Amino acid sequence: MSLIDAENMARTLDAQDVLAPLRQRFDIPADVTYFDGNSLGPLTLRSREVLHHTIEHEWRERLIRSWDEEWLAMPARVGNMIAPLIGAAPDTVISCDNTSINLHKALMAAVGLRPGRTEIVIDINNFPTDIYIAQSVADQMGLSLIAVPAQEIIGAISERTAVVTATHVDYRSAQILDAAGITTAAHSHGALMVWDLAHTAGAVPFDATVLNIDFAVGCGYKYLNGGPGAPAYIYVAPRLLQESGQTLQGWWAHEAPFDFDLSFRPAPGIARFLTGTATVLSMKSLEAALDIFSETNIEAIRAKSVGLTGFFIGLFDEYLAGKGFTLESPRASESRGSHVALGFAGGKALVQHMSARGVIADFRPPDLMRFGMAPLYNSYGDIVKLVEHLVAP
Amino acid sequence: MSLIDAENMARTLDAQDVLAPLRQRFDIPADVTYFDGNSLGPLTLRSREVLHHTIEHEWRERLIRSWDEEWLAMPARVGNMIAPLIGAAPDTVISCDNTSINLHKALMAAVGLRPGRTEIVIDINNFPTDIYIAQSVADQMGLSLIAVPAQEIIGAISERTAVVTATHVDYRSAQILDAAGITTAAHSHGALMVWDLAHTAGAVPFDATVLNIDFAVGCGYKYLNGGPGAPAYIYVAPRLLQESGQTLQGWWAHEAPFDFDLSFRPAPGIARFLTGTATVLSMKSLEAALDIFSETNIEAIRAKSVGLTGFFIGLFDEYLAGKGFTLESPRASESRGSHVALGFAGGKALVQHMSARGVIADFRPPDLMRFGMAPLYNSYGDIVKLVEHLVAP
Numbered sequence: 001m002s003l004i005d006a007e008n009m010a011r012t013l014d015a016q017d018v019l020a021p022l023r024q025r026f027d028i029p030a031d032v033t034y035f036d037g038n039s040l041g042p043l044t045l046r047s048r049e050v051l052h053h054t055i056e057h058e059w060r061e062r063l064i065r066s067w068d069e070e071w072l073a074m075p076a077r078v079g080n081m082i083a084p085l086i087g088a089a090p091d092t093v094i095s096c097d098n099t100s101i102n103l104h105k106a107l108m109a110a111v112g113l114r115p116g117r118t119e120i121v122i123d124i125n126n127f128p129t130d131i132y133i134a135q136s137v138a139d140q141m142g143l144s145l146i147a148v149p150a151q152e153i154i155g156a157i158s159e160r161t162a163v164v165t166a167t168h169v170d171y172r173s174a175q176i177l178d179a180a181g182i183t184t185a186a187h188s189h190g191a192l193m194v195w196d197l198a199h200t201a202g203a204v205p206f207d208a209t210v211l212n213i214d215f216a217v218g219c220g221y222k223y224l225n226g227g228p229g230a231p232a233y234i235y236v237a238p239r240l241l242q243e244s245g246q247t248l249q250g251w252w253a254h255e256a257p258f259d260f261d262l263s264f265r266p267a268p269g270i271a272r273f274l275t276g277t278a279t280v281l282s283m284k285s286l287e288a289a290l291d292i293f294s295e296t297n298i299e300a301i302r303a304k305s306v307g308l309t310g311f312f313i314g315l316f317d318e319y320l321a322g323k324g325f326t327l328e329s330p331r332a333s334e335s336r337g338s339h340v341a342l343g344f345a346g347g348k349a350l351v352q353h354m355s356a357r358g359v360i361a362d363f364r365p366p367d368l369m370r371f372g373m374a375p376l377y378n379s380y381g382d383i384v385k386l387v388e389h390l391v392a393p
Numbered sequence: 394m395s396l397i398d399a400e401n402m403a404r405t406l407d408a409q410d411v412l413a414p415l416r417q418r419f420d421i422p423a424d425v426t427y428f429d430g431n432s433l434g435p436l437t438l439r440s441r442e443v444l445h446h447t448i449e450h451e452w453r454e455r456l457i458r459s460w461d462e463e464w465l466a467m468p469a470r471v472g473n474m475i476a477p478l479i480g481a482a483p484d485t486v487i488s489c490d491n492t493s494i495n496l497h498k499a500l501m502a503a504v505g506l507r508p509g510r511t512e513i514v515i516d517i518n519n520f521p522t523d524i525y526i527a528q529s530v531a532d533q534m535g536l537s538l539i540a541v542p543a544q545e546i547i548g549a550i551s552e553r554t555a556v557v558t559a560t561h562v563d564y565r566s567a568q569i570l571d572a573a574g575i576t577t578a579a580h581s582h583g584a585l586m587v588w589d590l591a592h593t594a595g596a597v598p599f600d601a602t603v604l605n606i607d608f609a610v611g612c613g614y615k616y617l618n619g620g621p622g623a624p625a626y627i628y629v630a631p632r633l634l635q636e637s638g639q640t641l642q643g644w645w646a647h648e649a650p651f652d653f654d655l656s657f658r659p660a661p662g663i664a665r666f667l668t669g670t671a672t673v674l675s676m677k678s679l680e681a682a683l684d685i686f687s688e689t690n691i692e693a694i695r696a697k698s699v700g701l702t703g704f705f706i707g708l709f710d711e712y713l714a715g716k717g718f719t720l721e722s723p724r725a726s727e728s729r730g731s732h733v734a735l736g737f738a739g740g741k742a743l744v745q746h747m748s749a750r751g752v753i754a755d756f757r758p759p760d761l762m763r764f765g766m767a768p769l770y771n772s773y774g775d776i777v778k779l780v781e782h783l784v785a786p
Contacts (some may be wrong), residue, residue, distance in 0.1 A: 029454050036457045043453040051674070055444060059621055060436040061422050063753060064429045071621060098669030100643025101494060124655065129644035129669055132657040136642045140533075147655070221670070228452055228464060228673035249529045250493025251522035260758060262517065262540070264525040276491030276522055277614070279675040280621035281444070360456060365653060 003388060006315055010380035013311065018296075019304050023377045025292050026225075033382050035361040038171075038199060038339045038372030041225030041289065050288035054281060071280050075252075076271060078283060079233055081290040082224070085298060086197055086216060087207030088235050094270045095233045095283060099198060099219045100129045101248065102234040103165070105273055106215035107137040109236070109244040110163035110192040117162035117191070121146045121153060127171045130196055134165060150177050154185040161191035168206060169199035169337035172368055174309075174329045176204065176337055183211050192240075198222060203305055203338035203375065205298045208235055215240075223338065223374060226286030234273050241270065250275035292376060304375035305338040311380055312340050312373065315387045325390070328368060339372040342390075350393055359389045396781060399708055403773035406704065412697050416770045418685050419618075426775050428754040431564075431592060431732045431765030434618030434682065443681035447674060464673050468645075469664060471676060472626055474683040475617070478691060479590055479609060480600030481628050487663045488626045488676060492591060492612045493522045494641065495627040496558070498666055499608035500530040502629070502637040503556035503585040510555035510584070514539045514546060520564045523589055527558060543570050547578040554584040556607075561599060562592035562730035565761055567702075567722045569597065569730055576604050585633075591615060596698055596731035596768065598691045601628055608633075616731065616767060619679030627666050634663065643668035685769060697768035698731040704773055705733050705766065708780045718783070721761060732765040735783075743786055752782045 014020060027043045028034055034042055058066040078095035086093070096102070107120065122134045124147035131147065138145040148156045150166065157164055164186040169176055179195065186193040192214040200206045202223030208216055214237050220230030236244055246266065251257045252274035255265040266272040310333055316325065326343040330336045344350060344367060351363040361371045371386065407413060420436050421427055427435055451459040471488035479486070489495070500513065515527050517540040524540065531538040541549045543559065550557055557579040562569055572588065579586040585607040593599045595616030601609055607630050613623030629637055639659065644650045645667035648658040659665040703726055709718065719736040723729045737743060737760060744756040754764050764779060 027453055032454075032456065034456060040452075040457045040460075042456060043448065048448060051444070051448060055436065055441060059433075060420055061425075063425065063427060063435060064433045064755060065748065065753070066621065067433075097490070097494070098643070098672075100645075100669035101490070101641060104641055127644075128647070128650075128653050128655065131655055132642045132644060132647065135657060136640055140640055219670070228459065229670045229676070231672065232669075247529055247533055248494060248497055249525045250491070251520075251525060252493075254521070254525065257521075258758075260521050262521065262524055264528060276493035276625075277612070277622045279491075279624065279672040281674040281678055282672040283622070285674055355458065360458070362457060365651075 003384065006384050006387070010384045013307065013380040017304060017379070018300055019375055020379065022292060022295060023379065026377045028377060031358045033359045033385050035371040035373065035378070035386060037374035038222055038370060039362050040221055040228060041223060041374065042377065044225055044289045044292060046291050047227060047285045047288040050284055051281065054284045071278065074280070074283055074287065075274060075278050078287045078290065079270065081287065082201060082233050085201045085293060086235065087209050089209060089238060091269055092238055093233050093235045094273055095220065095231050095286065096274050096278065097232055099196065099217050099232040100133050102217040102232050103130055103133045103194070103196065104137060105246060105248055106194045106217055106234060107134060107163060107165065108247045110194055110215060111137060111141050111143065112245040113192060113240065113243060114162035117160055119144050119146050119160045119162060121148070121156050121161050121164045123150050123153060123166035123177070124148055125150060125170055125172065126167050127196070127198065130165065130167060150175065153182050157185050157189050157191055159189055161186065161189055163192045163194060165194040165196065167196040167198060169204055171199055172328070172364055173341055174337035174339045176335050179206065179211050183213050187212070199337050202293065203301060205302050213237065220286040224286065225289040227282065227289070229282055230286040231279060231283045236270060236273060246272050248275045252276055301375045305373060306333045308373035308375065308378055308380065308383060309333070309336055309338065309340050312371065312383050315383065316342070319387055319391050338374065339370050342369045343367050344369055353393050354389050357389065359386060396777065399777050399780070403777045406700065406773040410697060410772070411693055412689060412768055413772065415685060415688065416772065419770045421770060424751045426752045426778050428764040428766065428771070428779060430767035431615055431763060432755050433614055433621060434616060434767065435770065437618055437682045437685060439684050440620060440678045440681040443677055444674065447677045464671065467676055467680065468667060468671050471680045471683065472663065474680065475594060475626050478594045478686060479628065480602050482602060482631065484662055485631055486626050486628045487666055488613065488624050488679065489667050489671065490625055492589065492610050492625040493526050495610040495625050496523055496526045496587070496589065497530060498639060498641055499587045499610055499627060500527060500556060500558065501640045503587055503608060504530060504534050504536065505638040506585060506633065506636060507555035510553055512537050512539050512553045512555060514541070514549050514554050514557045516543050516546060516559035516570070517541055518543060518563055518565065519560050520589070520591065523558065523560060543568065546575050550578050550582050550584055552582055554579065554582055556585045556587060558587040558589065560589040560591060562597055564592055565721070565757055566734055567592070567730035567732045569728050572599065572604055576606050580605070592730050595686070596694060598695050606630065613679040617679065618682040620675065620682070622675055623679040624672060624676045629663060629666060639665050641668045645669055694768045698766060699726045701766035701768065701771055701773065701776060702726070702729055702731065702733050705764065705776050705779070708776065709735070712780055712784050731767065732763050735762045736760050737762055746786050747782050750782065752779060
């Protein structure tokens with residue numbers, strides 16, 4: 001297949017793409033082809049509009065009155081917009097803080113629910129912040145952190161395990177972990193399961209309810225397009241909520257924050273996992289960006305994600321394999337998230353070179369180029385352009 | 394003095410006010426007289442401008458590239474803008490998370506530095522989130538929380554005390570606590586001191602260096618005008634930094650976050666108190682709002698704050714005393730922060746009634762009306778208007 005053929009094929013695929021109209025919801029500069037939605041999603045028209053309204057009407061005009069009118073309910077509202085994307089029931093997800101802090105809360109709660117157990121099991125290839133946070137929880141609670149490769153997690157779980165944690169889609173390879181197998185193994189030994197859905201929500205299906213997981217956390221700025229540093233979220237299985245402790249119990253976690261009681265009474269629902277005041281501007285942008293998911297469904301998103309990454313891997317085989325590039329993501333689509341990683345010795349310089357030409361990807365040491373393929377705005381045509389730049393930078 | 398006289402006096406005072414020109418930096422609606430800057434500062438022109446640039450240029454156009462170009466350095470940069478307002482040396486303050494989370498970090502670090510000690514002493518009239526967080530730290534670490542009124546704090550400190558914490562300006566009464574006396578008492582018993590500066594920074598002088606305090610935290614959305622839910626900050630005395638532990642050690646606290654190391658090495662400086670990704674939009678708004686402080690100094694701010702609150706108390710004596718209103722803030726200006734609290738049985742309804750007429754204050758149960766007087770934008774004329782509304786709602 002020549003690149004001309006690839007272009008023709010991309011045109012056909014783009015014409016058939018049911019999600020193609022959603023690209024109009026994003027304001028991506030004309031001179032940019034964007035493959036870094038796995039790090040920072042682009043601006044949506046709706047986020048711009050809502051931020052303007054938040055600044056000019058809610059903050060400037062309504063001032064403090066906006067807390068009652070609009071902002072106090074936002075963490076729960078945003079949580080309920082994220083819930084269906086991860087198979088969670090209403091009122092089991094809440095938006096707050098960042099992923100690191102939410103992981104701390106989830107792990108502390110899980111360890112608290114399994115007194116006497118002595119180990120936390122973690123994927124050694126987990127995103128570093130997850131490992132640092134888990135290490136800190138282990139140190140603080142006197143547990144050992146058992147870090148093993150994903151395929152060894154199940155074997156590492158035992159009656160000593162208090163909690164198992166892993167990221168559902170590996171941030172480097174895009175490998176999808178065996179959520180059902182690992183969760184079941186954890187439960188069969190009486191351990192709890194905390195999933196990090198940073199590279200899942202908005203791109204890869206996940207069903208917290210069917211999988212019967214215990215806790216999940218994730219961020220708002222990748223495939224959810226909430227904007228730089230958008231707030232994260234936390235999910236707690238309803239069956240665990242009442243008995244789950246929260247070690248960062250700020251006033252927003254109180255049953256009645258504005259009673260200003262001296263004694264802490266945890267909110268009956270998922271709000272008990274809040275801490276202090278929500279970052280309104282950042283959360284408003286996330287809320288606005290989430291709107292787009294009401295126009296489609298996760299099956300359509302997943303189908304296009306598989307289509308995009310599969311198309312790219314086909315072109316990789318044709319044009320890049322054997323030219324210093326290696327495929328570092330799974331070939332089997334059922335095991336692959338929504339980005340594709342290529343190994344390349346000069347990857348850092350190449351990513352920088354392409355970025356200066358408007359083709360934006362990212363790089364992770366030592367030699368991994370990552371190409372996020374976001375079903376809501378990337379096209380098959382974008383991918384041909386990417387390959388052109390990789391072939392002849 | 395008739396209200397006509399008061400109006401004349403206000404005109405004179407406003408004409409002499411060296412800070413009066415700074416009101417032009419704020420976009421306060423013409424039909425609003427605002428006395429709630431102690432809860433949420435109003436929009437500055439600069440925040441609007443910077444947010445627009447952040448959305449349109451940094452996020453939309455530069456996308457992921459803005460992390461290197463602009464955003465990564467922001468928590469430290471904003472910390473350094475806050476530092477002079479609280480008498481902190483450069484690179485000892487960093488902006489991040491919310492006040493509750495930062496208080497948790499400070500208390501955990503302090504308790505970690507005083508092993509074997511069994512008590513945390515706290516002002517029982519502290520803002521509830523401080524009490525909830527301190528209770529949680531005490532429970533987690535097996536310490537007792539000793540909650541006493543401000544005037545009993547010094548007497549409650551002993552060789553058992555690991556850490557003492559209080560809010561410098563009481564959120565209800567605006568009473569300024571004896572920072573020097575309490576800090577010295579803590580140190581004389583070998584305990585550490587954590588100050589919450591939520592109602593201090595930007596309105597009331599505080600000198601972390603001269604007072605030789607150990608930790609401080611505070612929020613960005615009151616007198617710093619950072620916008621709804623603006624990020625908070627944390628100060629750590631440089632002499633304690635290297636030995637201070639951080640139990641929420643996310644990747645931003647790492648010496649080299651983008652090395653993606655598996656083992657955590659804390660950043661050498663104050664960045665070790667970061668957690669995860671900064672909320673860019675919210676922090677940008679705070680950074681922009683802080684600009685205004687470069688145009689004045691804390692002495693001028695304090696002088697006007699005392700002038701405003703003193704003028705209001707004078708009018709209270711004339712028009713409100715004995716009519717159901719009681720003064721619940723100190724008369725002595727050296728003991729008074731930048732708001733004035735009045736007790737009034739029908740306070741909640743009155744605040745709502747006035748708010749509907751554009752005179753905005755706030756209410757704290759059971760019967761406290763709070764009037765924040767912000768030297769950067771409130772005028773003496775504003776205060777006459779406030780009294781008119783209180784006299785004849």
